[in-house]
Amino acid sequence: MKYRTLGIIIAFQLACASMALAVDQSGKTPAGVRYHGGDEILLQGFHWNSVRSPEHWYTVMKERAARIADDGFSAVWMPPPWRDTSHWENKDAGTSGGGEGYFWHDFDKNGGYGTEAELRTVAAALKAANVKPIYDIVPNHHRPGVDGAGVSIPKGENRLRSDCATCDDGDPFLDGSADLNLANAANLALFDGELRSLRTEYGAEGFRFDFVRGYAGSHVDQWMRDTDDAGFCVGEYWKGPSEFPVDDPRHSKSWQDLLKAWSDESHCTVFDFALKERMQNGGVADWRFGLNGNPDPRWREVAVTFVDNHDTGPSPGQYGGQHHWPLRADLRRMAYAYILSTPGTPTVYWPDMYGDDPSTQLHDYLRRLIRLRRDAGVRAQSAVTFKVGDGGLVAVVTGDSQRLVLALNSTLLEPRDLVDDSFVPALEDDGGKVRLWHSGTASSFIVAFRCDNGNTVAGESVYAVGSSKELGQWDPARAVKLEPSAYPTWTGNITLTAAFDVEWKCLVRSDQKAVWQAGANNHVVPNAGASTKGTL
Template sequence: MEAALAARDRARRGLTTSSDTASGVAVVQRTDEATSTLAKSRQPLNENNTTKAKLSKLSTDMAPQTPFASPLSRPLPSTPCGNGRELILQGFNWESCNEKANNDRSWYQLLNEKVPEIAAAGFTSVWMPPPTKSVSKQGYLPTDLYNLNSFYGSEDELRSCVARMREYNITPVADIVINHRCAEAQDDAGRWNKYTGKIDWDARAITCENPQFGGQGSQSTGEDYLPAPNIDHTQQFVRKDLKEWLSWMRDDVGFRGWRFDFVKGYSGVFTGEYVEETRPFLSFGEFWDECSYRDGVLEYNQDAHRQRTCDWVDSTGGNTAAFDFTTKGILQEAVARTEYWRLIDTKGRPPGFCGMWPSRAVTFIENHDTGSTLQHWPFPRDKILQGYCYILTHPGTPTVFYDHWVDPKWSEAIGVMLDIRKRTGLSSNAAAVHIERATAGLYAAHIGHAQEMYTEGLSMDVDVKRPSICMKLGVEDWSPNAAKVGNLSWKCTASGDGWAIWEDKNHLEDEEISKAR
């Protein structure tokens, strides 16, 4: 992709610089990128000061795609992913719900025991499984939202696990399933549409596209989910009940983050409203969209795919991040087919969502759906560490899958990569990636901090005065010392089959001197 590398230099001339009078720093923005509705907000989120904002009258101005927009009444954090340096562990797999039956202890009890180890590894957040009572063991067909006794354990065990995580400064993230909800009682026609528990809705809470459930609500604002009654988020009473429940989950149970399931099923405007009301420290959604394939092979250009993810994030008002399915799809195709030229777009940037909007991209290579025992879209098992070498060095908020973290084949190397990311201070904010090579057999990049403060987007100019790293994937030989990257001296601090990471020797020596003192 030599043409892409050349295009990168041309793209640099498409940057504009303006003065940020509030902070007194130069702000660089791309003229050809979608910008966040919250681009000017840099107010950090203080977890000790997260009272509910008073919502003003509903307006249609902020989201023309739906008449149910919730105006953001005050600036939100500069990123919905904490301080930009979060490291997330997905703390379950598809079979975790069977832990009690198989090993005579609940999954919550197992996680509770592992909290010190999770903290020592450097994880700052744990994405936990759906916490509510559910028709399915895995929790993705919820019934009574206030009933927190599930196949993962009892409510007391959940509360104990959440409390211990917070003792270790780990942010517990709840898996929020509110696209659909299963009723526990039938109407006179035998349709399951009567809800029980504290949130005792009736058929008005179900979208009208669900005739098998007798839905009497409005049309859905997203894709239909066939297995269960789809919740009508246009109903004010529905949104009121859900916001009260989320507030209870935060203030009473102790969660500090939300992972929203199947967000394609309802407008992102509603996700934005729920996040604005509850002010979580972390907020990200599962916008799982199909990549473009031709004859079973992934097409090179996935710009339309990542743009759809960007559009969904924008629809939330920018207060919620999204899983970077684009990066997963491209990365696993590149390593499986030895086609590392895929890892650069036509403008010289990373081709996934993290190359467009890193502060809103939650990167991953596997989860309970794509891998585990389901294997819906698995990452090549012999290339797992190449995958982590990429997402743990590149901008975005990386997520490590539980199965990979505990597997002896990969755990040590993943731990080393986590240490490098923390030591270098890599962030999803003001990040920079300069791609050095992208050929069939090699991908190499220089990654660090941007020379200028970026409000949105991704810089390609790495500040060599601050800690940075170089990395490579593939079968071809490459060294940043031979390539004279940044005119710096580099030390290889981690490597394996088809991957390697180098750190700037000067900053490594400075850190060693600091530790010695």
């Protein structure tokens, strides 16, 4: 079909060159938030069904370590490293599982994702590739048990919420019977020692804290000060204002307010559920109301943006995963273009980058977006402005090296009313729903076009028409005429911008009619010496 989704160029000449920053940034925000310089791009290194992979998941990750770095990621969010012997079953849905790490048993590193030795190996492989391991920490809930490297949490000593519901300093997990009371000093010390061990023995360069609504942010701040004050940290605060009682002042706050308050207390970044909520419930133009679009850089710099993760989205394998709050499929390409070209610390979900399903995997597209972000020097606190009036969302982002103009689901075809004439096309995708320009030089190449079997009658000629501006953007009236160099073969040299993987077709046209090449579109990636052909 001629209006098939536009693709993007893969930078073949850079296939073996890492896109990681030449000099890794470090440090805190001016307010003391541990965001490691604001230059991180995270990969969530697992999904809900990774624990059920035929091959140990740590081995899968180790084999991808060099490619993860080459694709531009600077950090990997690791699965929970502790042994989880739990089993769950939903009889109504006919689903079951266990071992995912979120109802952990003890600190034994021989878990569902692989052995302790394999964990050391994957951590070493990532660090050798200059990719930071960021471990998933689950401080709030624990499956009782004392065997193996057991973690004993005695009952009746105020170490469990069920011992003293009023002394815990956060929301309960489920019925609270497995909920750790982190107001208890013994529990705090337990995690303090384990985080220190993960840093010294397993290469941790930061931590992702699970279910942070269940305990005070001050505990996270203390753990980081004790174990890795210069590391990266991010919390999962997934609780909207409407979930608070009507007489609670937080009931009338915004999603942004709640997230920033937790970040202020913990001095860590926080997943941008304000943006996720707008992606789920608002229009594309509303995405600017996420934490990462806030006019104040102190709010943008703490936002860790994402499209989906192991909880919210689908997962390959049995039962399709959690799927609690998945983004609509038709928004995914726009959503990734947004988080990878705007402020905040973007996170890419493993199945979207490295999944085996070609209908859902976005590797080449995401790699191109990561390259554009790196080249422009977009960071967590980068300046962003939004323009209304062109439909959809239009943003201008100022990176350290370049400026970007992003148009999503917008009527904006040229950015000249927003910026100067130095801006050139950088990417077009999703049938024109995604357009990016950058302040730089556009590369272009002469491509040799050929149409075979171009039989014509008087008044007819053969043309090339396609997805790029140079090929008329599928408009037959703006197609490029070819020459009958060896009739019925028609040829021509056409200069194309290197920003796009171009789709096109041969077309027989006269003043009265146009006959399209049948079947699938032809493709060409503009580069030196490129040629492409179609058959009528």
